Amino acid sequence: MSEQKNIQNLKSLSIDHDSPVPLHLQVEKILRDMINDPEYQNGKFLPKEVDLSKRLGISRNTIRQATNRLVQEKLLTRKKGVGTKVAKKQVETKLSNWVSFSQEMHAQGINFRNYEIKVSKIKADAEISEQLEVKEGQELFKLERLRGLDNGPFVYFVSYFHPRVGITGNEDFERHLYDILEHEYHTIPVLSREQISAILANKFLAVKLGVPINSAILQxxxxxxxxxxxxxxxxxxxxxADQFTYSIDIKR
Amino acid sequence: MSEQKNIQNLKSLSIDHDSPVPLHLQVEKILRDMINDPEYQNGKFLPKEVDLSKRLGISRNTIRQATNRLVQEKLLTRKKGVGTKVAKKQVETKLSNWVSFSQEMHAQGINFRNYEIKVSKIKADAEISEQLEVKEGQELFKLERLRGLDNGPFVYFVSYFHPRVGITGNEDFERHLYDILEHEYHTIPVLSREQISAILANKFLAVKLGVPINSAILQxxxxxxxxxxxxxxxxxxxxxADQFTYSIDIKR
DNA sequence: GTTTGCATAATGTCTGAACAAAAGAACATA
DNA sequence: TATGTTCTTTTGTTCAGACATTATGCAAAC
Structure with missing residues (x-):
């Protein structure tokens, strides 16, 4: 009914039937944008599936393929016979345990600084491909950050982002990373699978972190x-390792 | 081909087209049973979708509706052009539900050995006193264990026990430590507060662990x-550090 | 006024079919 | 030996359509 206006706004243009990116992923992207739109955050129903289907020129099945995932992520709620709308925001995480580095520091009232920030586009090697579950050679964004306190850097971070997230490279990486992900991209991290080991500083790390070669590094x-x-x-x-210890509480 | 036998075993009976339970849920149930079947846990491929479809009398789409979820739960892995199988249990050193070292190893079916076991009585120094919340100079038991696999030790443990526990020094420390604590002393550990760092091997550790001095050690x-x-x-x-990585899943 | 029942609107389930894309095997070529 | 080339197998994607199920509003019946 009154959805017409918005449906027009749906950049149907952004659907590219010739793109190698599957349609259901393109639809997911569009839906994430809609979720972002304040218009839909006030409990307003999204366009109904049949309309979306018509307007985007995509079958209803494919639309559902995308919405299914978003429902699973609890970004959307559907009710049979009623409609689909943006889910009420979850009670903003009182994430006791894990938070991003800057949030950790911030919470402790510690002044952290970025000494270097560098964004680049790279092709996934074997390791990245395995960890991010993408094909080898897949193009994705790499973010390097050298961070620390006033007395100098003490950690060198390298991040690789799954293309699905839609990082553009133009984000303001001075902000909390997970803030960006959550609010700009509606991508909410809920699980962190960590592997911690010890290595010796090679020349590169030694220079970056300002320590002698072969110093102990916590990786x-x-x-x-x-x-x-x-x-x-x-x-x-x-x-x-001389300035950082990884601390964690494990309950059972 | 050789899947026939198993497909027969698929209690196709258990599919009830008249049940109010949606077919995709019934299929999911069946698949979960298959996943539990030891037959499929050894990397054997599940029946291919088209076969399942035929045998269960259910369309391939509906089969996929069920498998999609299981893939998402990482219970199944699919590969285009190859097939679908039960995902490898990724129990590396998962401390998610934390257990003792030997239990960890045991759970993975890994053969661990004790290379040295030594019990002694010592007086608490400043560090121990702080951590165990006892007075400095307090007498307590110290347990040292050098442990590893058949190819040699890879971890050196030092434990200090709070006197309250009532360790006598005569326990059989070949047993799981937390078994002893739980069953002999009714002391149940529920929280582990951990600090992980990287150091370089000093002479003592180098000898014990059989590595060069100044190797990377995860502490x-x-x-x-x-x-x-x-x-x-x-x-x-x-x-x-060359043989051990600390792995953990952190959920929020 | 309250209840009952029906029409309507929306999502949920399911089908059969077609073609695309990736992996692997078999084979051929340089 | 190494490198393409082609074929087969199996999952991945997409479609169009049918019918089921649930919620809601409205109208008729009590």
Missing amino acids: RKRVVYDPGNRPIEYNIGYYR | RKRVVYDPGNRPIEYNIGYYR
Whole structure:
């Protein structure tokens, strides 16, 4: 009925039937944008499936393929016979345990700084491909950050983002990373699968972190997943072991 | 081909087209049973979709509706052009539900050995006193264990026990430590507060672990608490970083 | 006024079919 | 030996349509 206007706004243009990107993923992207739109955040119903289908020129089945996932991520709620709308925001995480580095620091009232920030586009090698579950050679964004306190950097971070997330490279990476993901991209990390090991500083790390070669470095690799168990980010952190200890409480 | 036998075993009977339970849910149930079947846990491929479809008398789409979810739960893995099989249980060193070292190893079917076991009585120094919340100079038991696989030790453990526990020094430390605590001393560990860092091997560790001096060592200090938040054990583990990675899943 | 029942609107389930894309095997070529 | 080339197998994607199920509003019946 009154949805017409918005449906027009749906950049149907952005659906590219010739793109190698499957339609259901393109639809998912569009839906995520809609979820972002304040218009739909006030409990207003999304266009109904049949309309979406017609307007985008995509079968209803394919539309549902996309919405199914978003429903699973609890971004959308559907009710039979009624409609689909954006889910009420979950009670903003009182994430006791894991938060991003800057949030950790922030919470402790510690002044952290970014010494270097670099964004680049790279092709996935074997390791990245395995961790992010993408094909080898897949293009994706790499984010490098050298961070620390006023007295100097103490961690060097390298992040790789799954293309699905839609990082453009123009984000303001001074902000909390997971803030960006959550609010700009509606990608909510709920699981972090971490592997921690010890290595010796090679020349590169030694220079970056300002330590002698062969110093002890705490290496933390982690893959961060969304509620649908899909990988979002593969992150490797190299910490000066003399200035950083990884702490965690494990309950059973 | 050779799947025929199993497909017969698929109680196709259990599909009830008149049931109010949607077919895709019934299929999911059947698949979950298959996943539990040891037959399929050894990397054997599940019947292909088209066969399942035929045998169960259900369209391939509906089959996929069910498998999609199981793939999402990472119970199944599919590969285009190849097939679908039960996902490898990824129990590397998952401390998600944390257990003791030997239990971890045991669960993975790995043969671990004790290379050295030594019990002694010592007086608490400043560090131990702080961690175990006892007075400095307090007498308590120290347990040292050098452990590893058949190819040699890869971790050196030092444990200090709070006197409250009542360790006598005559326990059989070949048993699972937390078994002893739980069954002999009715002391149940429920919280582990861990600090992980990287250090370089000193001469002592180098000899014990059979690595060169200044190799990378992963150091894990942890205090284990009982349900009343009272410290039970202070444990320091020195791991050969080339043979051990600390893995953990953090959910929020 | 309250209930009952019916029409309507929306999502849920299911089908059969077609073609695309990836992996692997078999084979051929340089 | 190494490298393409082609074929087969199996999952991945997409479609169009049918019918089921649930919620809601409205109208008729009590």
